[in-house]
Amino acid sequence: MTQADLTRERLVRAALELFTARGYHETTTPQIAKQAGVAEGTIYRHFTSKQHCFNELFRTAARWAGQLIKDVDALKVGPREKLAELARGLVTGAAQEAALARLFFIQRHEDLLDEESRKTARDFRLSLESLIAQGKADGSVKAGAAEVWAGVWLG
Numbered sequence: 551m552t553q554a555d556l557t558r559e560r561l562v563r564a565a566l567e568l569f570t571a572r573g574y575h576e577t578t579t580p581q582i583a584k585q586a587g588v589a590e591g592t593i594y595r596h597f598t599s600k601q602h603c604f605n606e607l608f609r610t611a612a613r614w615a616g617q618l619i620k621d622v623d624a625l626k627v628g629p630r631e632k633l634a635e636l637a638r639g640l641v642t643g644a645a646q647e648a649a650l651a652r653l654f655f656i657q658r659h660e661d662l663l664d665e666e667s668r669k670t671a672r673d674f675r676l677s678l679e680s681l682i683a684q685g686k687a688d689g690s691v692k693a694g695a696a697e698v699w700a701g702v703w704l705g
Contacts, residue, residue, distance in 0.1 A: 557586070557595075558596045560588065561582060561592070561593060561596055562606070565577070565582045565600075565603050565607060566607050567585065569604060574604055574659060577600070579593050582603070604659070605662070605663060605664045605667045607653055608667045608670075610650065611654035612670035612671050612674055614647075614650065615674050616670065618640065619677045619678060621639075622635045622681070629681060629687075632684075654671075
């Protein structure tokens, strides 16, 4: 890893910790820089803005969750087992990387997301709705709209 890569990683880690502990609006770029141990201007060598940094983090979290749901959907088991495996995977992932999971699943930030982040989140939700619809079709998921059940999962 280059020095620039290491610096970016420190910035990402600092921003993630601060965004999930304080919230996006209460986190400032000087706080991110201080936590990362760099000058504030260094942030702008890696990100065009605080919001750009936030979206990069969000997409990382969304890609993790999206890959997990794809892996689970490929299993040769029924929808109920797939949903159970998805839940286990999400819990395991959240235990390993709590801040990233919190950023994706708990914090409300639709107004901050750029189009790419919205698409990534939408893809995850649609994959989850599809998995739930499979369960409804075979009777392993209770009646109700798949969108409603996805909302139950996602809060």
